[in-house]
Amino acid sequence: MGTDVTGELKAAAAALADATDVTLLGHVNPDADAFGSAVGLGMVLRDRGASVRVSFGSPAAVPESLRHLDDAGLFVPADAVPSAPRTLVVLDCGSVDRLGPLADRVATTRAAGGDVVVIDHHFATAEFGTVNVLDDRAEATAGLVLRLVDELGAPLTEPAARAIYAGILTDTSSFRRATPATHLAAARLLEAGVDPDAVARPLLDSHPFDWLRMLSAVLGRTSSTRPPRRAWAWCTPRSPPRTWPTCGARTWTV
Numbered sequence: 001m002g003t004d005v006t007g008e009l010k011a012a013a014a015a016l017a018d019a020t021d022v023t024l025l026g027h028v029n030p031d032a033d034a035f036g037s038a039v040g041l042g043m044v045l046r047d048r049g050a051s052v053r054v055s056f057g058s059p060a061a062v063p064e065s066l067r068h069l070d071d072a073g074l075f076v077p078a079d080a081v082p083s084a085p086r087t088l089v090v091l092d093c094g095s096v097d098r099l100g101p102l103a104d105r106v107a108t109t110r111a112a113g114g115d116v117v118v119i120d121h122h123f124a125t126a127e128f129g130t131v132n133v134l135d136d137r138a139e140a141t142a143g144l145v146l147r148l149v150d151e152l153g154a155p156l157t158e159p160a161a162r163a164i165y166a167g168i169l170t171d172t173s174s175f176r177r178a179t180p181a182t183h184l185a186a187a188r189l190l191e192a193g194v195d196p197d198a199v200a201r202p203l204l205d206s207h208p209f210d211w212l213r214m215l216s217a218v219l220g221r222t223s224s225t226r227p228p229r230r231a232w233a234w235c236t237p238r239s240p241p242r243t244w245p246t247c248g249a250r251t252w253t254v
């Protein structure tokens with residue numbers, strides 16, 4: 001980890017260049033990096049002629065905030081993933097466990113002689129693939145996917161660039177943890193036609209209406225201390241009962 005992964009990227013490109021059937025999996029409860037990386041690479045491989053599907057262990061549908069990344073409809077629910085995929089790509093998973101109910105596909109693919117390409121940027125990711133592109137200095141798995149697209153010599157289409165951009169945007173906290181290389185990558189993605197506002201709005205600025213109610217109720221309880229000032233608020237599973245089901249946190253510290 002943390003070393004030059006150029007050789008691994010070449011090995012991944014070699015494994016995927018002639019693949020005719022590719023299953024790409026992100027982690028359970030996918031974020032924009034997991035899903036965007038899978039969709040972005042999936043679109044590139046589909047454009048090269050492969051049959052492609054993208055999935056994750058749960059939930060059974062793509063979260064609303066990520067749907068604008070999958071124009072091509074590559075997603076299939078977990079129960080439609082083949083029991084032994086011919087070629088498997090695992091994205092943004094620091095361990096096999098992160099695949100949830102689809103974790104067994106790593107073993108079944110390997111047992112059938114298929115390639116398992118693991119692409120990830122988490123610290124201390126286990127090497128459970130036949131090819132492991134692991135770089136904990138990478139800002140996002142999507143950044144490694146962009147390098148893999150280059151290694152494949154594939155053109156960067158707008159839909160693929162959009163999905164990759166989404167992963168880089170969110171995993172850098174809107175470029176707060178960007179490096180010069182991150183901005184160079186982002187520039188290429190914008191040049192491929194990505195509309196940065198249209199990508200960011202569903203990911204970062206849109207919430208279910210109940211979320212606003214919950215936020216209103218919780219922030220209405222905000223208290224503060226004397227200097228050094230700290231603000232805090234709280235909620236419990238019973239308060240506010242009407243909106244709690246959409247609130248994922250038990251207590252919030254602001």
Ligand SMILES: [Mn+2]
Nearest residue numbers: 033092141171
């Ligand atoms: Mn990530």
